[in-house]
Amino acid sequence: MRETFRIGDTEHALWLSSSDAGLSVHLETQKIDADIDRTGGVRIRVNGVAHEIFLVARDDRIYVHADGQAHEIVYLDPVLRHAGDDSVSRSDHLRAPMPGAVVTCPVKAGDAVEPGDLLMVIESMKLETPFKAWRAGLIETIRFTVGQTFDRDAVLLSMMPGEAS
Amino acid sequence: MNGRRKIESILIANRGEIAVRIVRTVKQMGLRAILVHHASDADSPGVALADEAIEINGATPVAAYLNSAEIITIALRAGAQAIHPGYGFLSENADFARAVEHAGLVFVGPRPETIELLGDKVRARNFMVKHGFPVAPSAIEDDDPATFVARARALGAPLLIKPAAGGGGKGMRIVRDMASLEDELARARSEGKRYFGDGRLYVERYVERSRHIEVQVLGDAYGNAIHLFERECSVQRRFQKIVEESPSPALSANVRKEICDVAVGIAREAKYRNAGTVEFIYGDGAFYFLEMNTRLQVEHPVTEMITGRDLVAEQIRVAQGEPLGYNQRDIVAKGHAIELRIYAEDAARGFVPTTGRVLVLEPPTGDGIRVDAGIRAGQTVTSAFDPMLAKLIVHAASRTEAIEQARQALQRFVLLGCRTNIGFLDRLMDSAQFRAGDIHTGLIEAMPELAADPKLPERTVQVLLAAAALSVPRLVDAAREIPALHTALGGWRN
DSSP states (O other), X not given: OOEEEEETTEEEEEEEEEETTEEEEEOSSOEEEEEEEOSSSEEEEETTEEEEEEEEEETTXXXXXXXXXXXXXXXXXXXXXXXXXXXXXXXXXXXXXSOEEEEEOOOOTTOEEOTTOEEEEEEETTEEEEEEOSSSEEEEEEOOOTTOEEOTTOEEEEEESOOOO | OOOOOOOOEEEXXXXXXXXXXXXXXXXXTTOEEEEEEOGXXXXXXXXXXXXXXXXXXXXXXXXXXXXXXXXXXXXXXXXOSEEEOOSSTTTTOHHHHHHHHHTTOEESSSOHHHHHHHHSHHHHHHHHHHTTOOBOOEEEGGGOGGGHXXXXXXHOSSEEEEETXXXXXXXXXXXXXXXXXXXXXXXXXXXXXXXXXXXXEEEEEOOTTOEEEEEEEEEOTTSOEEEEXXXXXXXXXXXXXXXXXXXXXXXXXXXHHHHHHHHHHHHHHTTOOEEEEEEEEEETTEEEEEEEEOSOOTTHHHHHHHHOOOHHHHXXXXXXXXXXXXXXXXXXXXXXXXXXXXXXXXXXXXXXXOOEEOOEEEOOOSTTEEEEESOOTTOEEOTTSOSEEEEEEEEESSHHHHHHHHHXXXXXXXXXXXXXXXXXXXXXXXXXXXXXXXXXXXXXHHOGGGTSOOOOOHHHHHHHHHHHHTTXXXXXXXXXXXXXXXXXXXXXXX
């Protein structure tokens, strides 16, 4: 079965086969014979040439230091890939564009907001960034309080349709 | 004037790489190192290395390291005679320095009055003018608020607006179009109020393509002051330094002597005690006083590498009331040193800070290579603190050799699990501009192509895909279960 890996913004399809000689990685246009020796440091042999690398896998990510640089490869698991389509609900969440901390949050759950109303101010990289309501609605939940820190892509606040009662 | 006072144990009020750095020297001197730490730093290498580690509390991790009352109480209880503040946090807080002394402890740094004098940019500037040291043409709001805008306008573009109480690049704005002067002043004022609780401003002539050159000074309690040469810190982004080196590739022997002598003159005139740094703007053949930092600098290892002096040990000796015991002729600079700051950030995505768990950490080692790191494998990098993870410092006979050594060390610096700027630094070292020493404070902005992730050679992509595929057990197991013949037929027909 074809599997997909992403390096940077580029997706690569491949599949694995095995023979008496070992494992082969099949790319669109070529076949690579490869094996990994995990005793001590990691040594990977690609088409007969040995490369000393550092490698660690965690969840769907494979981190590799090779050719003098760190790389991050994402394994796009076919099961997870087609399950998590949240494009509809996503527009109702304010997600953090970068890690940071909440500086102020003038709204609370249940508040009605108009487009342009200030929802939250975060601090990141020594800069304050204000977030304003992107549409009218009600504040559903606020996930972080003033002073709390969050990682990139964390849901800071959720909105739901509705108006002030 | 302080009398002599033997210090036997020192509390270090800081975290990260500088805590490790200070603990190391304190222990080498045969003294006891007590490190305070917030719970989120319990796994940090400084805590592991210190003789004693004591937890401090605060509403946020940063607030814990700013909790001066608790830190002083802990120092007294733990039997420390002195507090070393490192850099940042409480290091340039005159009230803290005073409170430490009132508690009967030694503050490893200058006198509180000196911090006050040099910490206020306007006051420091007036002090320099009074004593005949060079400052950039400027307009100070406090001199006459009613005519401030007119005086600023008279200086001509480009201008740099700075908050009087500022530091760290916050609230600083460059004005190239005088039509926007009043808008920019209003914005700088509001930032100054927000960050420093003080909206007073001043405006300086801005030198385009200028260099940032600073001089390390050291003074004792008896009026002796010397310099330990300059550091060039022109490679910056948003007023944050990224690469520092010594000697500066820009200075002739004459100008080097002149700028170092001015720095010593300032230290002497201010009766400066302990380690400090006088920062200058250098451009068009002239240099101007920028500010004085009354503490140990992040980039102090550059100076240590070329002079062979341990600046933290010197700080502690001076704090004990010892005289310097040597003079300017005894300070000799050898070779060339470069420091590269390793940040948790993604250069290709506008340098946004990154987070993650450090899964593998293998810093380079070898002759002329020093790594000051505040992290260890297994530790999680969060956004709660400054994104600087470590500093790589290299030392070689010449600048060209130091650049080569820096590149090799960067390429051997293995840090997996959290994206860093290591690749960016390698590309920067390799750039024609850096190699030529043709650097200025706007260099990074002027070379956006350096920030982009480079296209990988096909060979590297093959290694990465093979390594990745062989790291997913499910794929490897599945391939081994299917007879080779079937896979050969299967191919791409799924």
